[in-house]
Amino acid sequence: MKNSLGTSVILTLAGESHGEMICAILDGLAPGIPVDEGFIARQLGLRRPQGLADTARRESDCFNIVSGVFEGRTTGAPVSILIPNENVQSADYERLRGLPRPSHADYAAHVRYDGFEDWRGGGHFSGRVTAGIVAAGAIALSALKAKGITVGTHILECAGVRDLPFNASDSEALAAEVERISVMEFPVLGDVKEAMEARILEAKADGDSVGGIVQTAVCGLPAGVGEPWFDSLDGVIANAVLSIGGIKGIEFGSGFALAKMRGSEANDAFGVRDRVVVTLTNHSGGINGGLSNGMPLVFDAVVKPTPSISRPQQTVDLRTGDPATLEITGRHDPAIVRRVCVVVSSMVALVLCDQLALRYGTDYLK
Amino acid sequence: MKNSLGTSVILTLAGESHGEMICAILDGLAPGIPVDEGFIARQLGLRRPQGLADTARRESDCFNIVSGVFEGRTTGAPVSILIPNENVQSADYERLRGLPRPSHADYAAHVRYDGFEDWRGGGHFSGRVTAGIVAAGAIALSALKAKGITVGTHILECAGVRDLPFNASDSEALAAEVERISVMEFPVLGDVKEAMEARILEAKADGDSVGGIVQTAVCGLPAGVGEPWFDSLDGVIANAVLSIGGIKGIEFGSGFALAKMRGSEANDAFGVRDRVVVTLTNHSGGINGGLSNGMPLVFDAVVKPTPSISRPQQTVDLRTGDPATLEITGRHDPAIVRRVCVVVSSMVALVLCDQLALRYGTDYLK
């Protein structure tokens, strides 16, 4: 459903890049979940631009929870989170009106909304809106953690520099990795931060941008969550994650590499560990037939290079229909891969809360 | 929603591999759409196993439309399509009871359905159920074609052999390619059929299986279809396509290759062709910000190697909890990549009918 995600636990998202505030309503949470505002603030901090490798737009992300929480816990009624926009420079965008930015939503939105869209800073399509996802996702992550389910995302690749992959077939080792990266501002498993940052700044110096791949793991998810056809567990995660601006693909487990494998190599043989059925490898990424299989859920998502670059680009003036040249001068990220990590984890946490509530009832996360 | 896909045009899918029949109810179609049973039969033919490279299970796929069609056209009421199962050999599966097949849904289903699932031939998780998708999708494809929208899928890669990719940035050339492959039993653009088949038979001889990648294109879709957040056009397509057994990843446009590009390379500059705004390249795969942008919609999906192989595999006997060795002897496909093509096109056609009905109303496809 447009701007709403979920069936039993539902996030509704509103707000624009240069509007007054971002609004997120998170409905259907079990009652009694502790809401830790410090944790929400820390999660928003992970999404916030910082350093030279991010946009110069700086938002304090002061948020305000105005419903659904009483005496520090969820009530079961919808939780409303408001995050004001503060550092807005719409003047940067005045020059862009009618000139759609290549590989941005501008042109498609113009056709869809017939010119009535709020075009400033990408409007409702802006990455700014993900602040609402991260704030709501923080509550979801807390609730999952209390049930032993953890979610973490790292930069698997950025600007051609590759991080170590998750250890997907060893649940315990993976859980430790997930815990470690969950609090990192630049979440990588190996020693690749400096190399990645150097390449990002190089691109920035060229008036250009870079992309990458993020990798997400979920530990502790019980087997049997999801559905076989439509709204399969991989399907609902893909639907959620592909909503995030700039994400153009997703693969579960060994993903596209499976195309070159044979079945004897790709199949995850079953074994028993501590009386629990496990798989000895995890090419499946923890999902078979749309259902979780009890192993860690692992997927990669590709983030395209940020489309806002300062180099001159060819476009069309929508007011005249003539070709035009565009030079973007606003504040932009040369790479969003780092900032996307916490957004993906948040989104996945929201999806899992929904799936668990559907499977085990509305009180499951209490 | 489980076993139902769509909001305004909705497919509901029922049936099991070894049950009496597959049932597909397609609801919400505009009234007055001609229903061509010959075309449905031809589409089912493209999905049907054949030759040595497919399973030996042969189904005639005689279908029966028992509601929603009157005097050869849709009435606007739900269309029920029944496809009996004929060539069922459940005995092949008796030996497998309690022994989950690696990388199949057996184990996850066992946990989810507590042992009550119909385990014969994968039950409701079986690829057999896709016959319902293809039959319903045929009606959707006809309705789209009448509006100038065409969908086609080819084998981009199989067993390591690569086909030519679609020409995604030239709408006209692509439309011709789509038309050409839509009727092909082994849909490839280049001269790779023999090489692919040879590799498949090689794997089969080894008691093994192979995977691949399929590539789908949609031509003629208007700009502005989809939603920005959640149920974005890429999101709903991904959700649908990942439901298909064996598909483990999806990428739009240049997909995972975008990770290594810079923005100046990845951005699709705008131009004007015949007074219409176009993009000069199509790394975006026809979607920006969750909305179609008027260019061809192109995506790839990876198909894992068929998990049913005849080589001995390690598993666990769910009745005793002990390790066990599994030898699968039923009839299986050494590769399903070819058969998946028509399923993906059908699924996408159903999603597009839904999205168009949501955008333009329930009569749009009339």
Place this chain on the structure above:
Amino acid sequence: MKNSLGTSVILTLAGESHGEMICAILDGLAPGIPVDEGFIARQLGLRRPQGLADTARRESDCFNIVSGVFEGRTTGAPVSILIPNENVQSADYERLRGLPRPSHADYAAHVRYDGFEDWRGGGHFSGRVTAGIVAAGAIALSALKAKGITVGTHILECAGVRDLPFNASDSEALAAEVERISVMEFPVLGDVKEAMEARILEAKADGDSVGGIVQTAVCGLPAGVGEPWFDSLDGVIANAVLSIGGIKGIEFGSGFALAKMRGSEANDAFGVRDRVVVTLTNHSGGINGGLSNGMPLVFDAVVKPTPSISRPQQTVDLRTGDPATLEITGRHDPAIVRRVCVVVSSMVALVLCDQLALRYGTDYLK
């Protein structure tokens, strides 16, 4: 959603009065629920026309469950039920083509479906389609009964003759009443059957028809089921029940009589019985704020007089736009109030299975 009811447990309904068969797909049921075909047949028997007071169309309602049931129990996959139409006399309707029957759906359907609708016998709008509701509802009723939840409906009023009302404030007495009427072909609490039947036959003799009121009770429903705003328990029941052809209103508890009461009279004071909180009266009908309150759920629904009457009526010829006179000669019920009872109970059972699955998880009814 059109032709589908529910979120977690979902009924999808297809078929037409004079089509080949009625199809009902019931999805989302917990696995392991025993499916008693004899009980389904008995429930269909309660809906079937009989005697002089019903239509002369007689259907054997031989049904066939073709998916989702394995070894006598639900598997968790969608259950498909097919009910062939046998006693179809479309010739009765040929004369009516283009002449909408007053207070039938004919005219509205003609506008909606642009003349492509199957107009024979009301097509998809026909009461015949309720056979699918009753068959699916029978499985729901069995599953609820196993959890101590019972549903029953009686004729509260027909053709001006009034039955005794349910004893809504005494759970035990009510449970006994519900059990008693659940198996009655002409379900009434008091000694009113003969009077009602006499009045129905009187109307029939006049070429006319009569209406009435049915009253439904649910016993054993736990408190706290439903939602506060939208999809409140009363809201979802009303939505389901108003789908049934001929039902034009619904009231919960004391309903419209509350308009004349004062708060001190209408309020249901709380008390304690066997350590359980109860209300001493039940004007609320078991629902407060959209949630069940643990007391019996009771509502009334009004059934308009069957619109098919043999007296001449004024209509418009849709082919010419001219006024016309209509004489309906097919086989029709002079009253459907009796037959509606089991349909309402079935519908409510389906809604409750859905609500309970949403609240307590997909395995609740196992």
Place this chain on the structure above:
Amino acid sequence: MKNSLGTSVILTLAGESHGEMICAILDGLAPGIPVDEGFIARQLGLRRPQGLADTARRESDCFNIVSGVFEGRTTGAPVSILIPNENVQSADYERLRGLPRPSHADYAAHVRYDGFEDWRGGGHFSGRVTAGIVAAGAIALSALKAKGITVGTHILECAGVRDLPFNASDSEALAAEVERISVMEFPVLGDVKEAMEARILEAKADGDSVGGIVQTAVCGLPAGVGEPWFDSLDGVIANAVLSIGGIKGIEFGSGFALAKMRGSEANDAFGVRDRVVVTLTNHSGGINGGLSNGMPLVFDAVVKPTPSISRPQQTVDLRTGDPATLEITGRHDPAIVRRVCVVVSSMVALVLCDQLALRYGTDYLK
């Protein structure tokens, strides 16, 4: 869906009686709809308590639209409306903690939310939340009016005093009535205001409350809107209207009075007026088979007497399980029938915007 209403045009509602503010997000509106803040304020004024016959709680209802509106018009992105609570006296409620008020949601909510619910002033179940419905509904009403569709509600009965009913079979006369009452603070057709107010004040003097019936009409709705089974037009309206606290029943057209009619009396014969097919009477209330038939849509809804009365009432202390006596001392309405009128009209307008967008596409109301 809990706290969200609609499929294409969707209202999401959050907030509590004594929380910081009410939040309403209205998603899916066509772009380009003028948003008249003065009209929203006037509509909120109609809902606001006033005079002696309403509660003494007085809210200014200063609202703030923080997203989805740009340069005075909807953008197509979600519209967020915030309405701060100002006049909150939670102390009134401290004494009530643990003592559920008869015929309020308190007890059911306590069970459902396990004691974590915000119990102050009814929390999320409070009528205060309807301010969000009225504000969002005002935009919906404006959009409908621009398409020639008008909605109005009057008090048909209050405290036993009966108003004149709508003239449901004469579209033009009814449209004038609807226009007239839409701006009335005490909307009645006849000369009954003084009698009703006198009875309300009488009850208030007795520490008691009264109920009533509201009647709503929609003019100008095209034929063919709605669905035959589930989410029928009457079903979705009933679902929405029954969400409103205190409403316990709904009837369309002649409603419960149909139980006593014969078909020859109840059937609405067709005629032609200005080349348009009309019905000569309107016992159907503008709906047949779940679809609008082009005639005015008319329904009644019963409002129970306000459950908050100052007389001592029997309840149970949920902390001890013992019987207790309750005396409510907060500020309450002796009757909410007047205030409910604008809420019902708003709710219906939201439902119709959704139905029209589903039928004719997302741009229909542009």
